[in-house]
Amino acid sequence: MDRNQLRRQVAHMRSSLIEQHYLDQQQFVQLEDLEDDSNPNFVEEIVTLFYKDSSRLFQKIDQALHSVPMDFAKLDDYMHQFKGSSSSIGAIKVKNECTQFKEFCLAGNAEGCFRAFQRVKHEHEALKRQLETYFQVPLDTFFLSGQLYAVFD
Amino acid sequence: MATAGEVLRRNVPESFELSEKELHVLAVDDSIIDRKVIEKLLKISCCKVTAVESGTRALQYLGLDGEKKSSVGFDGMKVNLIITDYSMPGMTGYELLKKIKESSAFREVPVVIMSSENILTRIDRCLEEGAEEFIVKPVKLSDVNRLKNFMMGGERKEKGVKKVQKRPLQVDYNNSSSAPSPLPQLSPSFACNLASLHSSPSSSPSSPLPRCASKRPRLHSMD
Numbered sequence: 001m002d003r004n005q006l007r008r009q010v011a012h013m014r015s016s017l018i019e020q021h022y023l024d025q026q027q028f029v030q031l032e033d034l035e036d037d038s039n040p041n042f043v044e045e046i047v048t049l050f051y052k053d054s055s056r057l058f059q060k061i062d063q064a065l066h067s068v069p070m071d072f073a074k075l076d077d078y079m080h081q082f083k084g085s086s087s088s089i090g091a092i093k094v095k096n097e098c099t100q101f102k103e104f105c106l107a108g109n110a111e112g113c114f115r116a117f118q119r120v121k122h123e124h125e126a127l128k129r130q131l132e133t134y135f136q137v138p139l140d141t142f143f144l145s146g147q148l149y150a151v152f153d
Numbered sequence: 154m155a156t157a158g159e160v161l162r163r164n165v166p167e168s169f170e171l172s173e174k175e176l177h178v179l180a181v182d183d184s185i186i187d188r189k190v191i192e193k194l195l196k197i198s199c200c201k202v203t204a205v206e207s208g209t210r211a212l213q214y215l216g217l218d219g220e221k222k223s224s225v226g227f228d229g230m231k232v233n234l235i236i237t238d239y240s241m242p243g244m245t246g247y248e249l250l251k252k253i254k255e256s257s258a259f260r261e262v263p264v265v266i267m268s269s270e271n272i273l274t275r276i277d278r279c280l281e282e283g284a285e286e287f288i289v290k291p292v293k294l295s296d297v298n299r300l301k302n303f304m305m306g307g308e309r310k311e312k313g314v315k316k317v318q319k320r321p322l323q324v325d326y327n328n329s330s331s332a333p334s335p336l337p338q339l340s341p342s343f344a345c346n347l348a349s350l351h352s353s354p355s356s357s358p359s360s361p362l363p364r365c366a367s368k369r370p371r372l373h374s375m376d
Binding site for chain 2: 026033036042050087088089
């Protein structure tokens with residue numbers, strides 16, 4: 001497919017992601033605006049970093065959820081970090097689920113935390129699928145100086 | 154790691170430093186994503202950036218960590234602005250701010266605090282401790298442009314410098330959820346500032362917020 005078609009497709013997909021509130025327009029578009037010739041894959045790099053970092057945080061959250069007694073302060077702290085990253089890439093739906101989770105932490109509601117974490121993971125995964133299509137590359141690979149690398153965790 | 158340029162700069166008098174185009178910003182954030190983003194925002198605005206992951210690292214970089222300090226006159230690590238996240242493990246941005254303001258070498262360097270939470274007590278504390286500004290995350294290009302303009306134009310205008318304060322529209326008193334309500338007893342210029350923030354819809358990234366001419370008044374006493 002030619003460049004123009006590709007460009008239109010990308011623009012269309014981006015609008016759709018924004019309309020469905022997967023992504024916050026201002027934040028995500030701002031990130032894309034930061035791309036230039038010296039760094040044309042900036043957003044993709046950031047998103048890849050996000051998914052790598054979030055799997056690290058998810059492991060910690062999982063462990064903390066299964067510890068007895070449950071350490072709500074720690075859970076809140078981990079989720080706060082993850083929420084921050086989600087916000088930085090403009091992932092609205094994910095961020096909103098994080099807020100829910102934090103409220104359950106505040107309330108000391110273990111059952112609520114479990115459920116909320118499922119929702120966080122669900123939204124996180126849904127966004128990943130969307131972004132993989134958008135970038136046309138699986139998000140466990142990344143670009144560094146134009147070279148494609150795979151990340152093995 | 155000193156480049157030839159840095160070595161040469163050591164011998165250059167202070168006034169020459171000021172006319173240099175490239176400002177050096179020290180960015181501190183424990184989140185790798187936020188570090189990358191702030192770094193990019195700053196680089197796009199033609200700032201030299203050093204990004205570190207913690208307050209401790211920042212103090213090490215500045216030579217304030219109690220290790221043998223660099224000799225007087227060494228300005229290879231001259232920093233024009235320090236921008237730091239508030240919530241970080243170990244040393245918070247607030248604690249870092251205090252340490253910087255306590256040091257004779259760096260107390261004049263403007264420090265900006267970033268936070269994902271706009272809690273009024275937190276903002277108050279930071280501003281009172283001498284933070285230049287408090288920015289609610291996510292940081293935008295317009296925030297960075299404003300900071301850069303401030304550094305280029307304002308820094309050497311002496312005390313009585315125009316302080317630019319970014320005020321949140323909603324206030325959170327000690328995390329309790331309260332509906333946004335007008336703040337009491339605002340000075341007229343400040344009230345105008347807030348009013349114009351309310352009236353303009355989310356503007357494009359390049360349009361800057363209106364500037365406060367006067368230092369933000371103390372609005373109320375906090376417990």
